[in-house]
Amino acid sequence: MMSSQDPAGPAPQRRSDSYGRTSMLDQMGGVSGLIYSTVPIIVFVPVNSAWGLTAAIIAALVAALGVFVVRLIRREPLNPAISGLIGVAICVFIAYRTGDAKGYFLFGIWTTLAYAIVFAASILVRWPLVGVIWNLISGDGMAWRSHRKTLRAYDLATAFWALVFAARYLTQSELYDHGSTGWLAVSRIAMGWPLTALAVLATVLLVRWASKEEDRIETDAESNPAVAETDTGRH
Numbered sequence: 001m002m003s004s005q006d007p008a009g010p011a012p013q014r015r016s017d018s019y020g021r022t023s024m025l026d027q028m029g030g031v032s033g034l035i036y037s038t039v040p041i042i043v044f045v046p047v048n049s050a051w052g053l054t055a056a057i058i059a060a061l062v063a064a065l066g067v068f069v070v071r072l073i074r075r076e077p078l079n080p081a082i083s084g085l086i087g088v089a090i091c092v093f094i095a096y097r098t099g100d101a102k103g104y105f106l107f108g109i110w111t112t113l114a115y116a117i118v119f120a121a122s123i124l125v126r127w128p129l130v131g132v133i134w135n136l137i138s139g140d141g142m143a144w145r146s147h148r149k150t151l152r153a154y155d156l157a158t159a160f161w162a163l164v165f166a167a168r169y170l171t172q173s174e175l176y177d178h179g180s181t182g183w184l185a186v187s188r189i190a191m192g193w194p195l196t197a198l199a200v201l202a203t204v205l206l207v208r209w210a211s212k213e214e215d216r217i218e219t220d221a222e223s224n225p226a227v228a229e230t231d232t233g234r235h
Contacts, residue, residue, distance in 0.1 A: 034193035036067045036081075040088045041104075045185040048101045056101060057092040064088035102176055105184045109172045116165035119158050126151070128158035130203055144210065153210035157203045164195050 043063040048056035064085045071081040087107070095103040122129040131144055131154030144150045168191045175184045 034196055036071070037084055038189045038192060039067055040064045040091075041185050041188055044092075044104055045101070045182055048181070053095065053099070053101055056104075057096055060088055060092050060104070100179075102179055102181045102184060105172060105176060105181075105188060108188065109169060109176060112165045112168040112172070116162050116169060119162035119165065123155050123158050123162070128154040130154050130157040130161060130207075134203070134207060147210075150210040153206045157206040160202050161199050164191075164199050167191065168195070 040060040040063045044056045044060040047059040068078075068081045068085050071078060090107050091104045094106050095101055097103070098106070119129050122132070126145075128151070131151070132142075134154075135141060135144060144154070168187075171187050171191065172184060175187060
């Protein structure tokens with residue numbers, strides 16, 4: 001008995017959009033994780049102003065531990081909470097060693113610089129990190145590198161993230177040099193999860209466009225391989 005469906009079967013559904021977007025947010029702890037990351041900073045600065053550096057260090061560690069416990073009780077992913085707790089521990093250790101509250105922000109400042117360099121370098125070597133990370137967590141492999149327009153989309157997304165990290169570094173390093181601890185906290189929060197959310201949105205839009213381009217190229221390849229050849233290339 002013949003089926004009324006297309007004999008070729010249903011078109012394969014790409015996972016890189018919805019699954020990749022969800023996984024990418026999960027890796028960062030979700031929206032709540034981005035907000036949780038600001039809690040130790042919000043606690044650290046006013047406590048330091050009121051009771052000094054030692055009290056601020058203790059308060060930040062207690063806040064980070066509290067976030068960890070909350071996520072544990074709510075059965076949320078623990079990896080972001082563990083990394084956040086370790087990050088706060090490193091930050092307060094640097095503040096303790098430098099004897100200055102602004103030292104709390106030094107680790108984050110240098111980390112953003114490192115991220116900016118790595119993301120920019122990945123574009124130059126034709127392995128844009130957004131494409132690599134997105135397709136690894138979505139399980140789509142690395143075939144996207146054979147499509148010029150898809151590669152360009154991931155280049156743009158990676159460049160956007162590099163600019164975000166560079167902007168954070170330039171702004172916060174300037175505030176650090178001027179000893180503006182309060183404004184460092186404001187900039188860390190203002191340039192933290194809001195810019196991250198914007199970068200994720202830009203990434204999703206570019207990946208969605210790239211996915212459509214890949215589907216179009218695959219369709220063209222089936223109907224006219226000679227024409228599709230112009231859209232692909234080896235890297």
